[in-house]
Amino acid sequence: MVRMTGAKALVESLKREGVRVVFGLPGGAILPVYDILHDETELRHILVRHEQCAAHMADGYARASGRVGVCMATSGPGATNLTTGIATAYMDSSPVVAITGQVPTSMIGKDAFQEADVVGIMTPITKHCFQPRSAKDIPRVVKEAFYIASTGRPGPVLIDLPRDVQQLEADMEFPENVKLPGYNPKLEPHPLQVKKAAKLLIEAERPFILAGGGVRLSGAYMELIAIAELLQAPIGTTLMGKGTVPEDHPLCVGGVGMHGGVANKVICEADVILAVGVRFSDRTTGRFDSFCPEAKIIHIDIDSAEINKNIRAHIPIVADAKKALNAIRDEILCCTSKSNINRSEWIKRVKETVEAAKGYLECEGGKLTAPAVIREMRRLMPRNSILVTEVGQNQMWAYLHFKALMPSGYITSGGLGTMGFGFPASMGAKIARPDLPVVDLAGDGSFLMTEQDLATSIVEDIPVTVVVLNNGVLGMVAQWQRLFYRRRYSHVHLGRIPDFVKLAEAYGADGVKVENLDDFKEAFTNALRNDVTTVIDVLIDPEEDVLPMIPPGGSLKDMIWRR
Amino acid sequence: MSEHIIAAIVEHKPGVLFKITNLIRRRGFNISSISVGSTENPDLARITMVVTGDETTIEQVAKQLQKIVEVIRISRLNPSESVIRELLLVKVHVADSRARSDIVSYTQIFRGRIVDVSSDSMVIEVTGGSNKINAFIELMRQYGIKELARTGITALARGERGSRALD
Ligand SMILES: Cc1ncc(C[n+]2csc(CCOP(=O)(O)OP(=O)(O)O)c2C)c(N)n1
Numbered sequence: 001m002v003r004m005t006g007a008k009a010l011v012e013s014l015k016r017e018g019v020r021v022v023f024g025l026p027g028g029a030i031l032p033v034y035d036i037l038h039d040e041t042e043l044r045h046i047l048v049r050h051e052q053c054a055a056h057m058a059d060g061y062a063r064a065s066g067r068v069g070v071c072m073a074t075s076g077p078g079a080t081n082l083t084t085g086i087a088t089a090y091m092d093s094s095p096v097v098a099i100t101g102q103v104p105t106s107m108i109g110k111d112a113f114q115e116a117d118v119v120g121i122m123t124p125i126t127k128h129c130f131q132p133r134s135a136k137d138i139p140r141v142v143k144e145a146f147y148i149a150s151t152g153r154p155g156p157v158l159i160d161l162p163r164d165v166q167q168l169e170a171d172m173e174f175p176e177n178v179k180l181p182g183y184n185p186k187l188e189p190h191p192l193q194v195k196k197a198a199k200l201l202i203e204a205e206r207p208f209i210l211a212g213g214g215v216r217l218s219g220a221y222m223e224l225i226a227i228a229e230l231l232q233a234p235i236g237t238t239l240m241g242k243g244t245v246p247e248d249h250p251l252c253v254g255g256v257g258m259h260g261g262v263a264n265k266v267i268c269e270a271d272v273i274l275a276v277g278v279r280f281s282d283r284t285t286g287r288f289d290s291f292c293p294e295a296k297i298i299h300i301d302i303d304s305a306e307i308n309k310n311i312r313a314h315i316p317i318v319a320d321a322k323k324a325l326n327a328i329r330d331e332i333l334c335c336t337s338k339s340n341i342n343r344s345e346w347i348k349r350v351k352e353t354v355e356a357a358k359g360y361l362e363c364e365g366g367k368l369t370a371p372a373v374i375r376e377m378r379r380l381m382p383r384n385s386i387l388v389t390e391v392g393q394n395q396m397w398a399y400l401h402f403k404a405l406m407p408s409g410y411i412t413s414g415g416l417g418t419m420g421f422g423f424p425a426s427m428g429a430k431i432a433r434p435d436l437p438v439v440d441l442a443g444d445g446s447f448l449m450t451e452q453d454l455a456t457s458i459v460e461d462i463p464v465t466v467v468v469l470n471n472g473v474l475g476m477v478a479q480w481q482r483l484f485y486r487r488r489y490s491h492v493h494l495g496r497i498p499d500f501v502k503l504a505e506a507y508g509a510d511g512v513k514v515e516n517l518d519d520f521k522e523a524f525t526n527a528l529r530n531d532v533t534t535v536i537d538v539l540i541d542p543e544e545d546v547l548p549m550i551p552p553g554g555s556l557k558d559m560i561w562r563r
Numbered sequence: 564m565s566e567h568i569i570a571a572i573v574e575h576k577p578g579v580l581f582k583i584t585n586l587i588r589r590r591g592f593n594i595s596s597i598s599v600g601s602t603e604n605p606d607l608a609r610i611t612m613v614v615t616g617d618e619t620t621i622e623q624v625a626k627q628l629q630k631i632v633e634v635i636r637i638s639r640l641n642p643s644e645s646v647i648r649e650l651l652l653v654k655v656h657v658a659d660s661r662a663r664s665d666i667v668s669y670t671q672i673f674r675g676r677i678v679d680v681s682s683d684s685m686v687i688e689v690t691g692g693s694n695k696i697n698a699f700i701e702l703m704r705q706y707g708i709k710e711l712a713r714t715g716i717t718a719l720a721r722g723e724r725g726s727r728a729l730d
C-alpha cells in the first residue's frame with residue numbers, strides 16, 4: 001500500500017494499464033490531475049482545441065492500435081463536449097476510456113458551477129460509467145474501466161471524478177485482477193451450434209460470408225480467409241468490416257449495404273450467409289423484412305443481444321469471432337475434406353456478376369472526379385497506409401472505390417455517422433502508428449466541424465494528409481434532395497468558404513489547391529512525404545452522385561445503378 | 564403481445580435502477596410495473612418487472628438488461644410455476660353502517676386486513692395476484708375509492724423450477 005492523492009493514483013493506474021498517451025483539455029474540476037501531469041514524463045498528454053477532438057483522437061488511436069484510447073476533460077462543458085465522440089465510439093464498439101472532472105462530492109446535485117449530470121448523460125452512450133466517491137477506489141475503478149472497455153464487445157467507459165476525490169490522500173492498493181460478478185463475456189462457441197453451422201455450410205450451394213467490425217475487434221483475419229478459402233465462399237464486408245479481408249483477395253466482392261457495390265447482388269443470390277461480427281445495421285441490410293429472405297443465416301457475435309435484434313438467425317453463435325471461426329473450420333474438416341467441397345459453379349457465377357458490374361464503377365478518364373481522386377490515392381498510398389474518412393459522399397465514395405488492404409486500412413464513423421470525426425481520428429491513428437502514412441478523406445462540410453485542431457496537429461507535431469473533396473455542399477444531403485426531394489436544395493450550399501489553403505497556412509500547415517488530376521497526384525505525393533500536415537483542396541462538381549445506392553426504405557435488390 | 568415477468572438480480576449500488584429504467588425507456592420497451600427490494604444477500608437487490616411484448620421483444624429486453632454490468636442475473640418467470648404477489652392499499656368511502664359491514668365482509672373474503680378506520684373511511688390492505696387485486700378494486704368502486712396504491716408485483720419461482728435463467 002502506498003499513500004498518495006486520488007489524482008496521483010489515477011495517473012499511476014493509467015501507466016499500469018500501459019497507457020502512453022492521453023488526449024485532453026483541462027479545466028477547474030480536473031486541475032488536481034493536470035497538476036500531476038505537469039511533472040509526468042512517461043505519459044504524453046496531447047492538448048486539443050476542442051474536447052470532441054480528444055474523444056475522436058482517442059477513438060482513432062484505439063481503432064488503429066487495438067489498444068484502449070484515453071481522453072480527458074473537465075466537468076460541465078468539457079464533459080458535454082466529449083459526448084459526440086463517446087457516442088461515436090459506442091456505436092462502433094471502440095475501446096475508449098473517458099476521464100472527466102466533476103464538482104466536489106459535497107456540491108453534486110446543487111447545480112454548482114460547471115456541474116452537469118455527466119453520468120446521466122453518458123449512461124446510454126457508454127458500456128459503463130463510474131463515479132468513485134472515495135480516493136481509495138480509484139485504482140480499482142481504473143482497472144475495471146480498462147477491462148470493461150477492452151473485453152467482450154468493446155466500448156467506451158466513463159470515469160467521472162469529483163474534485164475532492166482527486167485531491168484526497170488514501171492508502172492505495174493497485175489490484176491485479178477485477179471482480180465483476182455481473183460481467184462475464186462469453187468467448188467460447190457452443191459445440192452444438194458449431195456442428196449445426198458446419199453442416200449447413202458444407203451442404204450450402206451458394207455460401208456467402210458477411211464480415212463486420214467484430215472480425216477486426218477479434219483479430220480474426222486469418223480465420224476469416226481460411227474459412228472462405230475452405231468453403232470457396234465470396235466475402236462481402238459491412239462498412240465496419242471493410243479491410244478485415246484485403247480487398248484485392250480473389251474471394252472479396254467488396255462492401256454490402258446502402259452504398260455497397262456488386263456485393264449486394266452476390267449476397268442476394270446466396271443460400272447460406274455466414275455473418276461474422278456484424279450487427280445487421282439497417283444501413284447494411286436495407287429493409288429488415290426483405291433482407292435475403294431465402295437465405296439461411298448463421299450469426300456469430302460476441303454480444304448475445306445482437307442475435308435476433310434486427311435479423312433472425314437460423315443458427316446463432318454467441319462467441320468471439322476468432323474462436324467461432326476456428327471451431328467451425330475444424331468441424332468442417334472433421335466431416336469432410338477440402339477437395340470434397342466443390343463450388344466451381346457458384347464461384348463462376350460470382351465472377352460473372354462481378355465482371356458485369358465493373359463498367360459501373362469505372363471513372364471517366366482523366367477528369368477530376370471523386371472516384372478518380374480516390375483511386376489515385378490508393379495507387380499512391382503504400383499498402384499498409386491508413387485511410388480515415390469523414391461522413392457523407394466522401395465516406396461512401398471511399399467505401400466503393402478505395403480498396404482497403406489491411407485491417408485498419410479504412411477507419412470511419414459507421415454507426416453514428418459523425419461529421420468531424422475523420423480529422424481528429426486520423427491524428428489519433430497517426431499517434432498510434434507514426435510509422436504509417438495516415439490520410440483523412442474529408443468533405444468540406446465535415447472538415448469545418450473540427451478543423452480548429454489543425455493547431456494540435458502543428459503544435460504536437462502530428463502530420464497527416466487531409467484531402468478535402470470540396471464540392472461546396474453538404475453533398476450527401478444534397479444528393480438525397482436531388483434524388484428524393486425533386487432537386488429542392490434546402491440549406492445545403494456551403495459557398496466554397498473558407499479558402500482551405502489559407503486556412504491551413506493560418507495554422508502553419510501546408511495548403512494546396514488542385515483543379516486537375518495531374519496536380520492532385522503531385523500534391524498528394526508530396527503530402528505523403530511532408531513532415532507537417534497538408535490540406536489538399538480538391539475542387540469537384542457539386543452535382544456528382546454516389547452510385548450505386550439503395551434508396552431509403554428499399555431492400556438490397558432495389559439498387560439504383562445510374563441516375 | 565402479452566405480459567411477461569422478468570426478474571433481475573442486481574448489485575445493490577447507487578444508479579442501478581436508473582440504468583435499468585433508462586435502458587427500458589431508450590429501447591422503447593413497455594413495462595407496466597416494476598418493484599425493487601432487498602434479497603437474502605445484502606449486496607444484492609431484486610427487481611421484478613412486468614413487460615408487455617411479443618417473444619422477440621422479451622428476448623431483447625432480457626438480453627439488453629443482462630449487458631448492464633451490475634446485473635448479475637436475469638430470469639424469466641413462468642406465471643404458472645411462480646408465486647406472484649402484489650400489495651394493495653385502498654382507502655374507501657364509508658357512507659353508512661350498511662356499507663361498513665359489507666366492506667368488512669368483502670375484506671374477510673379476500674383475506675385482507677382493515678388497517679385504518681375513521682368516521683367516513685377505511686384503509687384496507689390486500690395481497691395477492693393481480694387478478695385478485697383487480698377484483699377487489701372493482702368491488703370497492705361502488706362505495707367510492709378515495710385513494711389507492713399498488714406496489715407492483717414481486718415474484719419467486721416455486722420449488723426448483725419456474726425461473727428460466729438466460730445464458
Ligand atoms: C454532425 C453531423 N451533422 C449532420 C449530419 C448529416 N449529414 C450527413 S452527410 C452530411 C453532409 C456532409 O457534407 P460534407 O462533409 O461536405 O461531405 P460530402 O457529402 O459533401 O462529401 C450531413 C450534413 C451528420 N452526419 N453529422
Ligand SMILES: [Mg+2]
Pocket residue numbers: 443444445469470471472473474475
Ligand atoms: Mg461537401
